Amino acid sequence: MEPVPFMNLSRQYESIKEEVKSAMDDVMKITAFSGGPFVQKFEESFAEWCDTKYASAVSNGTEALHMAMVAMDIKEGDEVILPANTFIATVWGPMYMKATPVFVDCDPDTWEIDVTKVEAKITSKTKAIIGVHLYGQICDMDALIAIGEKHGIPVLEDSAQAHGATYKGRKAGSLGDMACFSFYPGKNLGTFGEGGGVTTNNKTYYDRIQLVKNHASEEKYFHQELGFNCRMGGLEGAVLSIKLKHIDKWNNRRRDIAKAYQTQVTNDKVKMQAQPEYSNSVYHLFVVTVDDRAHFMNYLKENGVFSGMHYPISCHLQKACAYLGHKEGDFPNAEYLAAHCVSLPMFPELRDDELAKTIKVINAY
């Protein structure tokens, strides 16, 4: 048997090839390459799917975070609270505005932002709190929103890994003041190229993003403020509209794979992310921790199973964040996760025989 891939995007392409080709052809026929009707159609259907009033499509998830910061008027010297264990793009958001990222450690079991440590970080300079739905599991948003409301601070969801996840039955993207999504190819909803989006029920935020993402220009060649060019391309929008029709089925397959790992991996050297009652994850990644990661990953590889690491260095210890003056030991749970995490094969097209082999190999470790 061929080795089990960590991820395989071509299988998904094969399953929707004809639909996608025809949608791409429609874009090319009317040369709607930048923004345009295909992007607008995707924005409308994505907002509806997320149960929000508005969705603004942008060029990638990092720009979604950047545009959300612009919409909230984050400025130099402001502080933005966020978890230390996330993909670095969450941190770029405040850094692009010359605001200070203020890190919070994660919970040792759910690996989501430890909501009991957030309030102590609030100062008169705090202008936003970002909750990251890590690996597809929604963080404790009600707790973050309660803190936000008490102090008059907006709460942003980084939903880049959580398209379709629910929290107490409500969809990722509809919980905070705004939410940022990535449509990077490997994401649960990924385009062919780059893409991102911001969902919100707040018209002021939405209007501002629609304006600034397009050179801050409502009327051609008239620019109302500092603008950016981070529109979504028409081909990306068209692909996303096709994929949106399939995502619920793909997310359910991810949940079935996760259930198999949770119930059939019996090796107690392997620890899994705790799944709180309130959260129904979409398992963008299936991450476990082991004592000796290098040994385990090498063992998996030698036995024909590929794995990954998300993420091997906590953000507070990244060179790019050295100016913040953090040191090892500042966020022990995030550091533990960074040093011990291993991502197992997880994508909807993972075959049953590949899943069975992966579980067997893990149990024999």
Ligand SMILES: Cc1ncc(COP(=O)(O)O)c(C=O)c1O
């Ligand atoms: C948590 C998180 N935030 C933000 C991003 C940034 O998205 P993108 O790669 O589309 O810029 C990603 C994805 O890479 C992510 O995983």
